[in-house]
Amino acid sequence: MTEKEICRLLAERRYRELKTSFGEMNEVDLADLLEQLPEKEMVMAFRLIGKEEAAETFSYMEPRQQQILVEALTERELKEVLDEMFLDDAADVLEEMPANVVERILSTTDAETRRQLNQLLSYPEDSVGSIMTVEYVDLKPEMTVKEALTKIRRVGIDSETIYTCYVIRNKKLLGIVTAKSLMISDEAAVIGDLMETNIIKVTTYDDQEEAAKLVRRYGLIALPVVDREGCMVGIVTVDDAMDVMQDENTEDMALMAAIQPNESSYFETSVLRHARSRIPWLLVLMFSATFTGMIITKYETAFAAIPLLVSFIPMIMDTSGNCGSQSATLVICGMAVDEIRLRDVFKVIWKELRVALVVSSTLAVANGLRILIMYHDVRLALLIGLTLVCTVTLAELIGCMLPMLAKRCRLDPAIMASPLITTCVDAAAIAIYFFIATRLFSL
Amino acid sequence: MTEKEICRLLAERRYRELKTSFGEMNEVDLADLLEQLPEKEMVMAFRLIGKEEAAETFSYMEPRQQQILVEALTERELKEVLDEMFLDDAADVLEEMPANVVERILSTTDAETRRQLNQLLSYPEDSVGSIMTVEYVDLKPEMTVKEALTKIRRVGIDSETIYTCYVIRNKKLLGIVTAKSLMISDEAAVIGDLMETNIIKVTTYDDQEEAAKLVRRYGLIALPVVDREGCMVGIVTVDDAMDVMQDENTEDMALMAAIQPNESSYFETSVLRHARSRIPWLLVLMFSATFTGMIITKYETAFAAIPLLVSFIPMIMDTSGNCGSQSATLVICGMAVDEIRLRDVFKVIWKELRVALVVSSTLAVANGLRILIMYHDVRLALLIGLTLVCTVTLAELIGCMLPMLAKRCRLDPAIMASPLITTCVDAAAIAIYFFIATRLFSL
Numbered sequence: 001m002t003e004k005e006i007c008r009l010l011a012e013r014r015y016r017e018l019k020t021s022f023g024e025m026n027e028v029d030l031a032d033l034l035e036q037l038p039e040k041e042m043v044m045a046f047r048l049i050g051k052e053e054a055a056e057t058f059s060y061m062e063p064r065q066q067q068i069l070v071e072a073l074t075e076r077e078l079k080e081v082l083d084e085m086f087l088d089d090a091a092d093v094l095e096e097m098p099a100n101v102v103e104r105i106l107s108t109t110d111a112e113t114r115r116q117l118n119q120l121l122s123y124p125e126d127s128v129g130s131i132m133t134v135e136y137v138d139l140k141p142e143m144t145v146k147e148a149l150t151k152i153r154r155v156g157i158d159s160e161t162i163y164t165c166y167v168i169r170n171k172k173l174l175g176i177v178t179a180k181s182l183m184i185s186d187e188a189a190v191i192g193d194l195m196e197t198n199i200i201k202v203t204t205y206d207d208q209e210e211a212a213k214l215v216r217r218y219g220l221i222a223l224p225v226v227d228r229e230g231c232m233v234g235i236v237t238v239d240d241a242m243d244v245m246q247d248e249n250t251e252d253m254a255l256m257a258a259i260q261p262n263e264s265s266y267f268e269t270s271v272l273r274h275a276r277s278r279i280p281w282l283l284v285l286m287f288s289a290t291f292t293g294m295i296i297t298k299y300e301t302a303f304a305a306i307p308l309l310v311s312f313i314p315m316i317m318d319t320s321g322n323c324g325s326q327s328a329t330l331v332i333c334g335m336a337v338d339e340i341r342l343r344d345v346f347k348v349i350w351k352e353l354r355v356a357l358v359v360s361s362t363l364a365v366a367n368g369l370r371i372l373i374m375y376h377d378v379r380l381a382l383l384i385g386l387t388l389v390c391t392v393t394l395a396e397l398i399g400c401m402l403p404m405l406a407k408r409c410r411l412d413p414a415i416m417a418s419p420l421i422t423t424c425v426d427a428a429a430i431a432i433y434f435f436i437a438t439r440l441f442s443l
Numbered sequence: 444m445t446e447k448e449i450c451r452l453l454a455e456r457r458y459r460e461l462k463t464s465f466g467e468m469n470e471v472d473l474a475d476l477l478e479q480l481p482e483k484e485m486v487m488a489f490r491l492i493g494k495e496e497a498a499e500t501f502s503y504m505e506p507r508q509q510q511i512l513v514e515a516l517t518e519r520e521l522k523e524v525l526d527e528m529f530l531d532d533a534a535d536v537l538e539e540m541p542a543n544v545v546e547r548i549l550s551t552t553d554a555e556t557r558r559q560l561n562q563l564l565s566y567p568e569d570s571v572g573s574i575m576t577v578e579y580v581d582l583k584p585e586m587t588v589k590e591a592l593t594k595i596r597r598v599g600i601d602s603e604t605i606y607t608c609y610v611i612r613n614k615k616l617l618g619i620v621t622a623k624s625l626m627i628s629d630e631a632a633v634i635g636d637l638m639e640t641n642i643i644k645v646t647t648y649d650d651q652e653e654a655a656k657l658v659r660r661y662g663l664i665a666l667p668v669v670d671r672e673g674c675m676v677g678i679v680t681v682d683d684a685m686d687v688m689q690d691e692n693t694e695d696m697a698l699m700a701a702i703q704p705n706e707s708s709y710f711e712t713s714v715l716r717h718a719r720s721r722i723p724w725l726l727v728l729m730f731s732a733t734f735t736g737m738i739i740t741k742y743e744t745a746f747a748a749i750p751l752l753v754s755f756i757p758m759i760m761d762t763s764g765n766c767g768s769q770s771a772t773l774v775i776c777g778m779a780v781d782e783i784r785l786r787d788v789f790k791v792i793w794k795e796l797r798v799a800l801v802v803s804s805t806l807a808v809a810n811g812l813r814i815l816i817m818y819h820d821v822r823l824a825l826l827i828g829l830t831l832v833c834t835v836t837l838a839e840l841i842g843c844m845l846p847m848l849a850k851r852c853r854l855d856p857a858i859m860a861s862p863l864i865t866t867c868v869d870a871a872a873i874a875i876y877f878f879i880a881t882r883l884f885s886l
Contacts, residue, residue: 024641028661149626156627163606163622163664179606179622183592184599198467216689218471219682221606221664238681239662242688246659249692250776253699257772258765266777267787271794275801278769282762282806287813289761293754300750307743310753311736314869317757318732319725322701322862326721329700333693334709344710351714358718363725370730419765426757 001025003036010044019048027053031060043072055084062268063096070101079108086160087113088133088240091120128211129204131244132225132234137165141174141192145185148177161237164222167195171231173224175199201226204233208244213338215241252336255414256329258285285423292317292427299434302443308380309437313430316387319363320395320429321422327352327399328421332413335403345404352400353393360392383433383440390436391429398425444468446479453487462491470496474503486515498527505711506539513544522551529603530556531576531683534563571654572647574687575668575677580608584617584635588628591620604680607665610638614674616667618642644669647676651687656781658684695779698857699772701728728866735760735870742877745886751823752880756873759830762806763838763872764865770795770842771864775856778846788847795843796836803835826876826883833879834872841868 001021009018022030022045030049034042034057046069049057058066058081070078082090082105094102094117106114116134123129137159139148148165156162165182167175175195185194201224202211215223215238222235251261258281262269269277296313303309331348334340340348364385371381399421403413437443444464452461465473465488473492477485477500489512492500501509501524513521525533525548537545537560549557559577566572580602582591591608599605608625610618618638628637644667645654658666658681665678694704701724705712712720739756746752774791777783783791807828814824842864846856880886 026641026643026661153627156623162626179626180599183605183622183626184596198469200469216682216685218469221681238664238685239659242659242681242685245685245688245692246780249688250780253696253772253776256696256699257768259769259772265780265782266773267782267790267794271797271801274773274794274798275805278766278798278802279805282765282769282802283809285765286758286762286806286810289758290754290813292757292761296754296757297751300753303753304747304750307747308740310743310746310756311733311739313753313756314735314739314760314873315729315732317760318735318862318866318869319729321865322725322728323721325700325862326702326725329696329702330709330717333696337689337693337708339708339710347710351710351717354714355717355721358714359721359725362718362722363729366726367729370733419761419768422764423761426761430757 001033003033006033006037006045007041010041015048018045019050022049023053027056028060031057035062035065039068043069046073047077051080052084055081059085059089059093062265063093064268066093067097067101070097070105075108078105082109082113086133086135087116087120088131088160088234091117091130094121123204126208127204128202128206128208128225128236129234131208131211131240132204132236133160133240134234135159136222136224136235137162138168138232139165139177139191141167141169141190141195143191144187145182145189145191145194146187148182148191149187152179152182160235161222164220164235166224166232166235167191168232173199173201173226173230173232176224199224202236203228208236209248211236212241212244212248216245252332252412252414255412256332258282258415258419281419285419288423289426292423292430295427295430295434299438302434302438302441305443306437306441308375309434312384312433315367316384316391316429316433317422317426319388320391320425323356323359323392324395324399324421324425327355327396328403328416331400331403332416335407335413340404342404342408345401348400348404349397352396356393356396359396360389363392364388379440383437386436386440387429387433390432391425394428394432395421395425398428444476446476449476449480449488450484453484458491461488462493465492466496470499471503474500478505478508482511486512490520494523495527498524502528502532502536505708506536507711509536510540510544513540513548518551521548525552525556529576529578530559530563531574531603531677534560534573537564566647569651570647571645571649571651571668571679572677574651574654574683575647575679576603576683577677578602579665579678580605581611581675582608582620582634584610584612584633584638586634587630588625588632588634588637589630591625591634592630595622595625603678604665607663607678609667609675609678610634611675616642616644616669616673616675619667642667645679646671651679652691654679655684655687655691659688695775695855695857698855699775701725701862724862728862731866732869735866735873738870738873738877742881745877745881745884748886749880749884751818752877755827755876758810759827759834759872759876760865760869762831763834763868766799766802766835767838767842767864767868770798770839771846771859774843774846775859778850778856783847785847785851788844791843791847792840795839799836799839802839803832806835807831822883826880829879829883830872830876833875834868837871837875838864838868841871 034045037045135158137152137155152162163179165177166173167177175197176199177191177195181194200214200218204225204227211223222237224232225234227233254261260277262277331340368381368385371384402416402421406413406416477488480488578601580595580598595605606622608620609616610620618640619642620634620638624637643657643661647668647670654666665680667675668677668679670676697704703720705720774783811824811828814827845859845864849856849859
């Protein structure tokens with residue numbers, strides 16, 4: 001079904017038909033489709049979605065569309081949608097809404113839900129608390145498998161996952177039982193005997209990235225979250241962990257391209273907002289690059305004597321910048337998956353040093369030969385070859401060390417990627433180039 | 444427990460103690476720990492791991508360590524490990540081993556397993572077939588919930604997931620039943636009535652990235668895989684999807700830094716292999732940069748007259764390169780999550796054009812003012828300002844278009860990121876700079 005068809009069916013008041021086809025669609029696709037509709041039609045179409053699917057569809061929509069819906073729906077409709085939503089999704093919705101809309105939403109919920117929502121909203125952005133869900137299945141250690149299955153049957157519909165159940169006494173997490181072990185165990189077995197007590201868990205104030213990494217590392221479906229006192233407060237499910245992974249990756253890529261990360265999607269971000277997230281680093285890098293320019297002015301007499309020297313500046317700058325960003329990227333990726341740790345710094349430097357020697361001598365020979373053939377000038381070939389060996393080696397060393405230094409200072413290593421390294425390396429490369437040139441040509 | 448403690452306990456022959464502590468550890472951590480041990484100790488320690496955990500621990504180890512174990516274990520030990528492993532993990536192991544080791548492993552398995560392994564190994568790298576698992580729970584539509592639960596209890600232990608069951612008749616996938624719906628439904632209900640028939644699936648020859656995207660988009664625990672005839676052949680589980688996501692992200696970052704991606708980890712890759720994956724692009728980019736140099740030589744008289752002109756080259760090159768890589772990165776990320784599609788090309792260009800105007804004029808004013816203050820030269824300020832407006836705008840347009848062009852040509856958009864764009868943009872920026880300079884200063 002396309003958005004045009006929906007508009008046509010709406011105009012022809014063929015509501016029943018629409019209702020049926022909405023019922024057959026996946027909520028994710030339905031949300032995508034509704035977002036394409038004009039405002040009025042979107043609200044009309046949303047009202048035709050079945051009660052159970054409406055909440056889920058709503059939670060998959062973009063904040064802008066959610067706000068339009070919140071403002072258009074009646075008190076009762078809104079309450080129905082919110083009651084069906086998982087609390088973590090509801091908290092995500094609230095986070096993106098203006099204050100008056102939040103008030104309107106909160107006024108429709110009961111006191112307990114309001115308290116839980118406020119709690120979820122109080123966790124810092126990017127913390128585990130901000131992505132966890134509070135709807136999970138809790139069991140008691142003295143329950144039998146049969147009792148546990150009965151409980152799951154009763155509360156299962158309202159839990160985000162029933163596949164990992166948490167054994168709790170006095171709010172403390174004692175162990176974990178998977179639905180798999182419940183299903184293949186004897187009905188009379190006792191939960192306390194079945195449960196796995198070697199628990200992988202996080203706390204509410206841990207970084208969400210930490211939670212995503214644990215979920216991936218151990219292949220979990222859900223990860224329990226405890227508060228500072230060790231009381232169980234929620235879970236992080238694998239689908240949320242995947243979203244965190246994707247967001248963190250996008251954020252890293254943005255940082256690596258010297259862009260301030262931005263939670264909204266490309267088209268949802270306004271032109272001014274886009275500009276604002278790109279300008280700061282550009283300004284910093286632009287003014288840093290003038291430093292390289294200042295080095296060049298020091299060698300005015302050199303390139304006045306041999307103007308050809310100027311024409312190699314772009315090649316020297318680009319090549320060393322590229323080498324620096326190559327090793328920086330490898331180190332950033334290695335640290336992102338915890339393969340490279342801070343204590344490996346000398347191992348990394350030693351590796352990069354050897355790689356740099358192979359890379360730089362290959363480049364030096366290739367370019368030296370080209371210059372010999374084109375200009376028949378041994379000294380020029382030697383100058384470029386020597387410069388490449390020195391600058392490439394320096395670039396790879398700076399490239400691998402800066403991200404580790406950033407991590408050491410508790411900054412995101414990704415900000416040390418290509419643009420910043422390029423600027424640092426450029427200045428050094430130009431200085432080396434002219435230093436060697438003045439010596440070789442006795443300028 | 445640390446690797447030193449293990450070595451000590453091994454030397455003191457306190458095997459029982461080791462066995463107990465291994466039993467309490469998570470297999471992922473255990474694999475990590477064993478990898479730190481010297482060869483002989485690793486083999487000894489591995490033999491102390493319980494039968495059930497040994498296979499899983501083995502599957503988490505690095506190929507090099509796996510090979511050492513394969514060569515050290517007896518026929519019988521090897522068979523025990525392999526029998527316990529999921530077939531997709533076993534296929535992954537085989538893929539990394541030299542031919543003689545593969546032969547040794549295959550000789551221990553029975554004919555049917557061998558056939559399945561060979562089938563799994565025949566799928567192209569990066570295809571869904573290469574990551575899928577063939578152990579899943581299949582149900583018949585006429586079964587009751589009770590019969591289904593009985594079947595799960597019987598085959599559950601050998602299935603990678605029991606949480607999504609597949610309803611199959613004549614090998615064709617009819618529908619999906621989740622363990623959740625089985626657990627909360629009446630025992631007499633019939634599977635055919637419970638199953639969800641709106642199925643999200645992939646085929647064996649689809650790209651593995653496609654499968655990972657679907658798992659994330661729809662929040663699935665497992666995704667069914669069918670062959671070209673529509674017969675069900677396997678599933679992709681969410682933990683494998685997460686690994687694919689991580690690998691693809693690392694690959695994209697490598698490509699964006701002009702590195703040929705490489706499956707092995709940073710330290711496992713040899714120095715020569717590292718160099719080989721970095722040199723090709725460096726050579727291409729280095730020789731392309733000489734093109735920029737050739738443009739500069741054309742303007743020798745210009746910078747002979749005003750040597751100061753040369754000192755702005757790094758700033759102009761870096762700034763336009765950075766702007767180009769910013770918009771390229773945003774477009775690459777947008778395409779990676781399917782937010783930006785090829786048909787949005789004009790929407791993207793229009794957006795980038797407006798962003799470019801804001802960004803470039805800000806940079807132009809900032810740098811123009813700096814030059815006015817430092818050099819008291821209106822014409823120079825005007826030159827730099829004008830050049831920045833033109834080059835930044837051009838860079839952002841090239842930056843957003845090249846990745847889309849790459850996608851259009853069915854290449855990975857990530858290869859069009861910073862280094863390649865920098866090189867393209869540099870030449871244009873330098874040409875624009877000197878063109879404006881010669882006009883303004885009538886050189």
